[in-house]
Amino acid sequence: MTELNDLYQEVVRDHYANPRNFGRIEEADRVSEGFNPFCGDIITLYLKLDDACIVDVAFEGVGCAISKASASLMTEGVMGKSQEDAEVLFDAVHRMFTGEEANGGRDDIDLGDIDFLAGVAAFPVRVKCATLCWHTLRAALNGSEETVTTE
Numbered sequence: 668m669t670e671l672n673d674l675y676q677e678v679v680r681d682h683y684a685n686p687r688n689f690g691r692i693e694e695a696d697r698v699s700e701g702f703n704p705f706c707g708d709i710i711t712l713y714l715k716l717d718d719a720c721i722v723d724v725a726f727e728g729v730g731c732a733i734s735k736a737s738a739s740l741m742t743e744g745v746m747g748k749s750q751e752d753a754e755v756l757f758d759a760v761h762r763m764f765t766g767e768e769a770n771g772g773r774d775d776i777d778l779g780d781i782d783f784l785a786g787v788a789a790f791p792v793r794v795k796c797a798t799l800c801w802h803t804l805r806a807a808l809n810g811s812e813e814t815v816t817t818e
C-alpha cells in the first residue's frame with residue numbers, strides 16, 4: 668500500500684509539475700470551461716475533432732495538484748480516441764472516483780496511468796478536484812457551452 672501511495676504521489680507530482688498537453692488550441696472545434704466554486708479553480712479544455720475522433724486535446728487554467736494532474740492524465744488518455752471511446756473512458760473513470768461498481772463488478776476498461784488516481788475516491792473533497800476536467804470533457808464532447816461546475 669505504501670508503495671502504491673508513493674507511486675500515486677510521484678505520478679501526481681510529475682503531471683502537476685510537467686502537465687501534458689497544457690496550452691491552448693487556436694482552432695479548436697470545441698472549447699469548454701469548468702469551474703470549482705469551492706476553491707475558485709478553473710479549467711479551459713480544447714478539443715480538435717476529425718471524423719468523430721479526438722485528434723488533439725489541450726487544457727489551461729489554474730488548479731490544485733490533483734485537478735491539474737487529473738487533466739494532464741485525461742488528455743493523454745483521450746488523445747486519438749473516438750468520441751464514443753472517450754465517453755466509455757469517462758464512465759469508467761467516474762465509477763472509479765465515485766466507487767460505483769461496473770455491471771457485474773470489476774471494470775474491465777484499461778485506465779492506464781489514470782488508475783493511479785484511484786485513491787482519490789476516499790477523499791470526497793478531492794473527488795471534485797479530480798473530476799472537474801472530466802465533466803468539462805464531457806461538456807465539450809456534447810457541444811455544451813455552459814460552464815461546468817462541481818456543485
Ligand code: FES
Nearest residue numbers: 706708731734796
Ligand atoms: Fe481547487 Fe482542487 S482545490 S480543484
